[in-house]
Amino acid sequence: MNGTIPDNWFTQLRKGVLELCVLKAVQSGREYGYDIVRRLREIRSLMIREGTIYPILSRLKVDGYLDVKVEESTEGPPRKCYRLTARGIRVLESMDSHWSELVDDIQALHKEARS
Amino acid sequence: MKKLAPDANRLVDGYLRSVRMAATQCPAIDPLDIESDVREHIQRAIEDSSEPVDATRVSQILERLGSPLQWLREGGETTDWHRLAMRLRQGPEDWRLAYLSFALLFAAMSFRPMLAAGVTGAFLAARAAVSSIRLRAEPAGAQRWFVWPALFMVYVPLASMLLLWPIAALRFLADLALDAEVLRANLPPTLLGLAERLYAVRLTGFDPVATTRALLNVGHYFSAAVGVWWMIVGLLLTTTPRVAESLFRPFLDRQMRRVGGLIGVLGILLLAFALARGLVKVI
Numbered sequence: 001m002n003g004t005i006p007d008n009w010f011t012q013l014r015k016g017v018l019e020l021c022v023l024k025a026v027q028s029g030r031e032y033g034y035d036i037v038r039r040l041r042e043i044r045s046l047m048i049r050e051g052t053i054y055p056i057l058s059r060l061k062v063d064g065y066l067d068v069k070v071e072e073s074t075e076g077p078p079r080k081c082y083r084l085t086a087r088g089i090r091v092l093e094s095m096d097s098h099w100s101e102l103v104d105d106i107q108a109l110h111k112e113a114r115s
Numbered sequence: 116m117k118k119l120a121p122d123a124n125r126l127v128d129g130y131l132r133s134v135r136m137a138a139t140q141c142p143a144i145d146p147l148d149i150e151s152d153v154r155e156h157i158q159r160a161i162e163d164s165s166e167p168v169d170a171t172r173v174s175q176i177l178e179r180l181g182s183p184l185q186w187l188r189e190g191g192e193t194t195d196w197h198r199l200a201m202r203l204r205q206g207p208e209d210w211r212l213a214y215l216s217f218a219l220l221f222a223a224m225s226f227r228p229m230l231a232a233g234v235t236g237a238f239l240a241a242r243a244a245v246s247s248i249r250l251r252a253e254p255a256g257a258q259r260w261f262v263w264p265a266l267f268m269v270y271v272p273l274a275s276m277l278l279l280w281p282i283a284a285l286r287f288l289a290d291l292a293l294d295a296e297v298l299r300a301n302l303p304p305t306l307l308g309l310a311e312r313l314y315a316v317r318l319t320g321f322d323p324v325a326t327t328r329a330l331l332n333v334g335h336y337f338s339a340a341v342g343v344w345w346m347i348v349g350l351l352l353t354t355t356p357r358v359a360e361s362l363f364r365p366f367l368d369r370q371m372r373r374v375g376g377l378i379g380v381l382g383i384l385l386l387a388f389a390l391a392r393g394l395v396k397v398i
Contacts, residue, residue, distance in 0.1 A: 037156065049181025051181045054149050058145050061148065
């Protein structure tokens with residue numbers, strides 16, 4: 001962790017982007033929870049614990065953005081497969097659009113500050 | 116499903132318990148969902164491990180998962196109050212009983228009507244905490260600062276009473292002898308005089324000088340009574356220390372024999388003093 005970044009700022013930023021990251025991880029189709037965790041763990045800049053993803057998946061399901069299909073498995077407990085609902089797709093599109101706007105605006109601020 | 120070694124199973128059960136407890140504090144999430152996700156995660160993570168999967172491997176997986184309190188905080192699922200409630204319910208080191216003991220003692224000290232019930236409850240919680248620590252074979256560590264106050268509040272008066280009751284008993288007998296007309300009439304003069312002198316040992320009108328003088332007058336009788344009693348106590352503690360150890364746990368564990376020896380020796384000295392004083396008076 002960069003010692004010059006205030007912890008609270010990083011914590012708040014991470015809270016804000018995690019839902020977007022989880023929805024994006026599921027965007028391509030049905031994904032198992034474990035595979036979503038593995039993908040997001042590879043984003044080193046997020047610096048999350050693996051378990052952090054599961055409450056977010058649960059909340060997104062309760063909010064109606066994800067639906068879950070349970071697949072029986074011969075090798076272990078049933079596996080849960082997550083997929084975006086129609087509502088989830090709309091919310092992701094809004095989040096994506098807002099995120100792009102935010103990134104552009106911050107880039108603009110950055111350029112202004114440099115010049 | 117991969118088989119887990121018994122200690123690995125215990126680790127997983129403990130972890131899932133903490134997951135359930137954490138998840139029930141957050142209304143926005145479904146605790147059953149989280150639990151089944153975590154079970155699935157653990158099974159997927161050990162897919163490539165050989166059976167039975169040992170505790171070290173499971174520990175690594177749980178370490179990467181993180182504590183439920185941490186993930187809920189990272190994901191913004193908890194408020195400070197939820198985290199505090201979780202902390203009180205879960206640890207560190209399962210300190211719930213220690214917290215309860217301290218809280219009850221504080222309430223007992225702060226609210227007079229609660230004194231008796233509060234101290235009793237605090238003591239029982241403290242004893243339960245001591246038993247729990249012993250079962251886990253761990254040192255008490257900083258928990259002792261929450262647990263010991265309640266124990267001291269009961270042990271110190273109890274030990275004082277057990278060691279010094281002969282003084283109160285003598286005083287009571289003197290009182291009885293002087294109050295009962297029949298006894299007063301039939302007591303030999305020597306004993307009547309003794310009873311009167313014993314009776315004089317009291318804080319009448321808060322006069323410490325009079326009380327001290329009275330005490331010096333009959334101090335050797337108290338000394339003899341306490342000395343004899345302490346010799347008996349010393350003998351009991353050295354021959355059967357377990358009873359006293361279990362009564363005053365966790366203090367003086369495995370040291371009761373030594374303490375018994377010390378009390379016995381002091382008893383002998385007190386009795387010797389009493390006899391010497393008595394002999395001097397006779398001479």
